[in-house]
Amino acid sequence: MDKLILGVDAGNYKGKVAGVYGVDSFKTNICNWFERDVDETFGPDDMEFEINGRKGYAGTIAMYEDEFGDGATYGDTKAHEDTKIRILLAIYRYTKKYCPDAKRIYLVTGQPINRHKDEEKTKIINMLIGYYDFSVNGQRVRFAIEDVKVAPEGSAAFWSTPATDMKIIDVGSGTVNLASIIDKKHIHKSSGTMNTGIETLRNKNDYEALARAIYQQATKLKWKNTDVVFTCGGVAEIITPYLKKHFYDAIPMQPKLKREFDTIQVPPTYANAVGFYNLARGVFK
Structure with missing residues (x-):
């Protein structure tokens, strides 16, 4: 199956993903690339990436190695480059874990309620739709994000339960x-x-x-x-x-995720991601 529908909650602390195969999460810190003297492992979500000419580290390693803070862009909008990188890495992790043949991605992601405006949503959609060819941990990654919808964070969690x-x-x-x-x-x-x-x-x-x-x-x-x-x-x-x-x-909350063959309950941290996924299943049939 090359078509994959996802709900992606690109949080500033952790990214959460929900789809037909289950859930995934990772630390969303990002920092600039530097040459490492010692290849220390900080966590299972350590990632070295090169995306659109930008090289850096993401995951637990970025939390420890960031030179300028905690590697997160805060604020009441998700229309910025860090969100894009987090979502691309979220898709990479999910497909690697569950479905490496998926190449056509359809997703719903979120925007804080106060900035859930048409202009901001359009920025996020235009920022994400497209074909991608990048690398993570030395592995070439290729897929196309074919369509995106943006739902209000918090409110969308309703659709998880x-x-x-x-x-x-x-x-x-x-x-x-x-x-x-x-x-x-x-x-x-x-x-x-x-x-x-x-x-x-x-x-x-x-x-x-x-x-x-x-x-x-x-x-x-x-x-x-x-x-x-x-x-x-x-x-x-x-x-x-x-x-x-x-x-x-x-x-x-007690989010319920309908997987391929069963329904499972997941922790409340996944409520938005599951809500996004359930909305995505309705939109991208």
Whole structure:
């Protein structure tokens, strides 16, 4: 099968991918290339790449070796080159792991709710569609991204565990998305994005302060402390107890992924990726 449909959550801390064969994740740090004196292994996701003339390292190695910070571009938009590299590497990893013959890629990826505008979505789509020929770890990689759709982060996680109504707190490394879904429709006036996340906190372990800030933002959107709230993102299970001090019914999401022959439950960190994939399956039949 040379056609592959994917949901790709190109996070600033970790990339998550969902498809018919299962899921995958990797550290999304990126740093400039340099000649290494010692070929040290930092993690199973270490990658040395050359893409469109840009040489660098990605994965755990970039987290340790980055000269200028933590190798992540933060902000409330994904329309930038680092997102492109992360998505290309995500496709490389997924196809290598599950389906090396896949050469025609169709995907849904995400954009924070506040910047889910036509102009920003078009930038991402135009940035990604095309034929690619690059190298990773000395291996030549070739495939074509034939079509792309962009869904709102947080809100799209709804489609990983469909219901009728849902309030979702999607805690990421650079943003927190608050999504309100009523009758399976995204409600703009009670949804939004905080331009902060776990990796942008002064104290990255201060979950109590972040939970309090999330609640304060949620009250501006007219959320109530009696609302049932579903959490997702990489720290969903860690931050939920802190959120329960404000939302009494805060629950980590339990995404369901329909694979080729079965359905499995995956951790809440994959909620957006699974939601993107389920949307992609509907769009790219």
